[in-house]
Amino acid sequence: MGSSRVLRTRRCLRPQRGCSSLFAAVVLVVGLVVAIPASAPATSSMFTTIDGPGAFFTQATGINATGQIVGAFVAPTGFHGFLDTGGVFTLIDVPGADSTLAFRMNDAGQIVGGFSNTTGQHGFLDTGGVFTPVDVPGAFDTSAFGINGIGQIVGSFTTPTGTHGFLYIGGVFTPFDVPGASFTQPFGINDVGQIVGHFRTLTGEHGFLDTGGLFTTIDAPDGFDTQAWGIDEAGQIVGAFTTSVRNPDGYFDIRTHGFLDTGGVFTTIDVPGALLTQAIGINNTGQIVGTFRNETGTHGFLATPTGVPAPSTLLLLGTGLAFGAVWTRIRKRSRPDRHKATFSSRSAPLNHRIGARRPAEPDRTPVPRSFPFGSRRGVVSERDPPDS
Numbered sequence: 001m002g003s004s005r006v007l008r009t010r011r012c013l014r015p016q017r018g019c020s021s022l023f024a025a026v027v028l029v030v031g032l033v034v035a036i037p038a039s040a041p042a043t044s045s046m047f048t049t050i051d052g053p054g055a056f057f058t059q060a061t062g063i064n065a066t067g068q069i070v071g072a073f074v075a076p077t078g079f080h081g082f083l084d085t086g087g088v089f090t091l092i093d094v095p096g097a098d099s100t101l102a103f104r105m106n107d108a109g110q111i112v113g114g115f116s117n118t119t120g121q122h123g124f125l126d127t128g129g130v131f132t133p134v135d136v137p138g139a140f141d142t143s144a145f146g147i148n149g150i151g152q153i154v155g156s157f158t159t160p161t162g163t164h165g166f167l168y169i170g171g172v173f174t175p176f177d178v179p180g181a182s183f184t185q186p187f188g189i190n191d192v193g194q195i196v197g198h199f200r201t202l203t204g205e206h207g208f209l210d211t212g213g214l215f216t217t218i219d220a221p222d223g224f225d226t227q228a229w230g231i232d233e234a235g236q237i238v239g240a241f242t243t244s245v246r247n248p249d250g251y252f253d254i255r256t257h258g259f260l261d262t263g264g265v266f267t268t269i270d271v272p273g274a275l276l277t278q279a280i281g282i283n284n285t286g287q288i289v290g291t292f293r294n295e296t297g298t299h300g301f302l303a304t305p306t307g308v309p310a311p312s313t314l315l316l317l318g319t320g321l322a323f324g325a326v327w328t329r330i331r332k333r334s335r336p337d338r339h340k341a342t343f344s345s346r347s348a349p350l351n352h353r354i355g356a357r358r359p360a361e362p363d364r365t366p367v368p369r370s371f372p373f374g375s376r377r378g379v380v381s382e383r384d385p386p387d388s
Contacts, residue, residue: 050300060289060300062104070102112144154186196228237261238279
């Protein structure tokens with residue numbers, strides 16, 4: 001199943017210093033790297049570590065214009081979603097769920113994500129503490145990953161034919177697949193309807209940008225397994241990619257890096273001291289959130305450009321995310337309850353056009369950032385969701 005859409009390829013312009021790339025996952029966020037727009041002057045950013053209360057694993061996945069951050073953490077009490085407002089953590093747990101992941105939040109405060117229970121894995125929409133399930137009819141499982149300012153939701157679902165993307169508008173699910181892909185998973189959507197995510201073919205894993213049905217492949221140079229995770233209103237895209245470098249002892253050092261793609265120019269994002277970094281969310285002020293892994297574990301981060309006033313509610317990004325592995329481990333594959341909505345489908349064309357890569361201005365060379373590093377652990381505010 002799929003949509004009548006076109007595919008073209010975009011690879012990043014190779015700046016003089018090169019670009020780096022990495023990323024992979026199905027429902028996962030793997031590493032984090034932070035960078036400024038390639039066209040911007042040299043600017044420093046401050047990284048703030050984000051750790052959920054009592055957590056041994058934390059990922060930050062979304063940030064809105066006011067600096068509110070959503071994500072998930074694992075603690076002895078279980079797998080919880082969270083909303084971080086100025087260092088105060090509000091737990092997000094869908095009633096009756098075994099585990100909850102909050103993935104994205106719009107400026108109106110609506111949150112989307114996924115949860116698992118005895119009937120399977122489902123998406124959800126949280127509007128002021130009222131949870132509405134998001135389940136594609138006929139799917140084994142559904143996850144909601146992105147929401148824009150007008151309430152349009154993107155995510156993925158699984159059927160016997162594979163994993164597909166969906167766009168949910170006004171009660172109607174429209175499935176789509178990147179042409180030729182065996183796996184399609186969208187993660188972000190902006191207010192003009194541009195969608196980003198990743199897909200898989202025989203050539204590997206690639207990011208994509210869907211603009212009105214035109215798919216553009218996103219591949220970071222000098223790397224493989226590129227994944228696009230988030231997009232802002234200006235079209236800046238964040239994500240992750242993987243590199244492999246042979247060490248002097250003959251072994252390969254495989255690393256995951258975050259990236260910022262500004263008009264086709266890639267800037268690598270690596271949290272200082274991190275073994276893995278993944279940039280997952282970006283807001284319209286250039287703040288980036290994600291996850292990273294270091295010797296102490298997996299954390300979330302907030303990267304705030306020092307040239308941009310940081311709201312008191314801002315938090316710095318954490319990286320590393322082997323979330324896919326954790327989420328897959330806890331989710332159950334039973335058939336979910338059906339969401340009461342209509343379902344439209346579009347058949348994918350047998351032929352598709354692969355166009356030229358997207359060019360970028362030659363003067364938009366990525367510039368390095370300095371990385372002050374702080375940490376913050378918030379207090380917990382319990383949210384009591386309705387029973388139904």
